[in-house]
Amino acid sequence: MLQVGRLKKLHFLYNCGLLLIVTYLVACNNSEVKTIQPKTDYIHEIPGKNDTIPVAIAQKGEVLIAYSDCYTCHKEEKRSVGPAFKDIAKRYPVQRVYIDMLAQKVISGGKGAWGSATMIDHPKVPIEEAKLMVSYILSLK
Numbered sequence: 001m002l003q004v005g006r007l008k009k010l011h012f013l014y015n016c017g018l019l020l021i022v023t024y025l026v027a028c029n030n031s032e033v034k035t036i037q038p039k040t041d042y043i044h045e046i047p048g049k050n051d052t053i054p055v056a057i058a059q060k061g062e063v064l065i066a067y068s069d070c071y072t073c074h075k076e077e078k079r080s081v082g083p084a085f086k087d088i089a090k091r092y093p094v095q096r097v098y099i100d101m102l103a104q105k106v107i108s109g110g111k112g113a114w115g116s117a118t119m120i121d122h123p124k125v126p127i128e129e130a131k132l133m134v135s136y137i138l139s140l141k
């Protein structure tokens with residue numbers, strides 16, 4: 001019995017060690033990202049009036065996004081491979097020109113507006129659906 005107890009204890013300690021190493025690695029990675037990509041001047045807010053987005057439109061966009069691959073690179077609140085959806089909403093006023101431009105960008109992909117990471121193209125997404133997706137993103141103001 002004593003032996004089993006000791007083994008369990010060792011196992012527990014071993015797991016704690018692993019956890020510490022993983023936590024350490026995650027913490028280090030985070031601080032690295034922070035030093036490489038300072039947040040200052042990242043959003044470049046464009047001034048302009050905001051049109052209203054009907055709730056039904058935003059909801060359709062939200063569903064389309066959930067069924068597409070967007071969340072592999074985007075998060076709502078935090079920057080990931082791509083900018084946070086809330087940061088995109090902060091930059092662009094809700095206006096047709098921006099919705100059209102961003103919808104086109106979702107379809108053709110690209111980089112440079114937020115940094116050097118590239119958004120893949122989405123040639124199979126119809127323009128009307130891309131506009132709904134962008135409307136949802138801009139509704140997150």
Ligand code: HEC
Nearest residue numbers: 068070073081082110111112113114115117118119120133
């Ligand atoms: C492979 C990763 C990836 C996927 C998948 C992805 N994005 Fe992006 N997205 C990015 C990156 C990276 C940027 C920043 C591009 C830049 O700096 O110009 C971006 C930028 C954007 C922008 C802002 C464009 C601009 O010019 O300001 C919108 C809107 C957007 N994504 C929507 C979407 C939607 C909707 C989907 C799903 C259909 C999607 N993204 C899927 C990586 C991705």
